[in-house]
Amino acid sequence: GENVEQHPSTLSVQEGDSAVIKCTYSDSASNYFPWYKQELGKGPQLIIDIRSNVGEKKDQRIAVTLNKTAKHFSLHITETQPEDSAVYFCAALKTAGGTSYGKLTFGQGTILTVHP
Amino acid sequence: NAGVMQNPRHLVRRRGQEARLRCSPMKGHSHVYWYRQLPEEGLKFMVYLQKENIIDESGMPKERFSAEFPKEGPSILRIQQVVRGDSAAYFCASSPSDRTKGYTFGSGTRLTVV
Numbered sequence: 001g002e003n004v005e006q007h008p009s010t011l012s013v014q015e016g017d018s019a020v021i022k023c024t025y026s027d028s029a030s031n032y033f034p035w036y037k038q039e040l041g042k043g044p045q046l047i048i049d050i051r052s053n054v055g056e057k058k059d060q061r062i063a064v065t066l067n068k069t070a071k072h073f074s075l076h077i078t079e080t081q082p083e084d085s086a087v088y089f090c091a092a093l094k095t096a097g098g099t100s101y102g103k104l105t106f107g108q109g110t111i112l113t114v115h116p
Numbered sequence: 117n118a119g120v121m122q123n124p125r126h127l128v129r130r131r132g133q134e135a136r137l138r139c140s141p142m143k144g145h146s147h148v149y150w151y152r153q154l155p156e157e158g159l160k161f162m163v164y165l166q167k168e169n170i171i172d173e174s175g176m177p178k179e180r181f182s183a184e185f186p187k188e189g190p191s192i193l194r195i196q197q198v199v200r201g202d203s204a205a206y207f208c209a210s211s212p213s214d215r216t217k218g219y220t221f222g223s224g225t226r227l228t229v230v
Contacts, residue, residue, distance in 0.1 A: 032216050043120075043207055043221040044159065051216060089158060095215050102147060102215060103172060106158040 002027040004092050006107025014115050019080050021110045023090035024072040030092040033073050034104070035064060038087045047088075048075070080114045087111050118143070120210050120222035121190075128228045129198045137193040137225045141210030142218070148191045150183060153205040153224075165191060198229045 003026040013019050025033075031052035036044035050057045050064045050073065057064050061080075066073040077084055090107040121140040129135050141148050147166055151159040161175040165185040176183065180198075185191040195202055205226050211219040 034219065036221070043122075043223045046220065049216065093215060093219070102149065102164045102211075103161045103175075104149070104151075104159075104209075104219065105161070108158045 002030055002092055002094070002105040004090060004105050004107045006090050006110060008110060009108065010111045010113070012113045012115065013080055015080060015082060017080055019075075019077045019084070019112055019114075021075045021088055021090070021112075022072060023074070023092075023107050024070075025092040025105075026071065027092070027094065028068075028071065029094050030105075032093040032095050033064070033066060034091050034093070035062075035075050036089045036091065038089065038109075040086075044089060077112075080112075082114050082116050085112055085114045120145075120208055120220050122208050122222035122225050124225060125223065126226050126228070128230060130230055131199060132197050135195040135198050135202070135227055137195075137206050137208075137227070138190045139193070139208030139210075139222060140190040141208075142220055145210035145212050145218070145220075147211045147213070147215070148185050149209045149211075150191075150193050151207045151209065151221075153207060155204070159207060162193070195227075198227075200229050203227055203229045 006023045034049035037047045038044045048062050048064050050066050061078045063076040088110045091104040094101045149164050150162040153159045163176050163183045164172040180196045182194045205224045207224045209221045
């Protein structure tokens with residue numbers, strides 16, 4: 001089955017700095033890669049996603065890049081703010097084919113702390 | 117448009133009791149998924165359901181756990197004879213048929229077994 005590795009497990013930055021979180025996946029059939037932000041006591045919230053036919057996607061201060069050949073994808077947050085502090089999860093999904101489609105496989109999570 | 121609704125938010129059960137967790141998907145979503153999150157860990161897939169059908173239960177423990185998504189009403193995750201190790205946050209997600217157009221999570225049910 002799919003396996004997703006995420007690094008680093010914790011990341012501490014100063015307000016205004018950039019933060020980068022990296023993930024690798026094992027199943028070349030995975031074709032959709034969402035990123036979720038989870039605040040304490042809440043459910044995961046989708047913040048950005050990318051499909052396998054796209055190399056990069058940007059939404060204001062957040063961007064995601066995908067390298068299909070190397071099977072890794074990254075989240076980039078620029079001009080970080082204290083409210084960006086949360087746990088961030090990457091995930092991989094096969095949208096069709098076989099019985100495992102529809103199942104998100106998550107990375108282990110990154111605790112991001114942005115210091116004012 | 118209400119999001120994915122889960123209830124209760126918090127549930128306390130004594131060892132040996134039954135826990136029932138409910139999930140109402142977003143309007144227009146016909147696919148429901150359950151995930152479990154142990155303290156300070158990532159989310160682990162448990163089961164994927166469509167109306168009246170279990171599509172993939174590869175992440176469900178073989179005993180004590182069951183899930184359903186009836187024709188009418190919410191999806192139910194049922195845990196019989198709970199043990200301390202069942203204490204976790206259980207999240208439900210829903211999606212339309214095209215999962216890239218809105219795989220949305222609820223706020224979760226935090227189960228504590230005492």
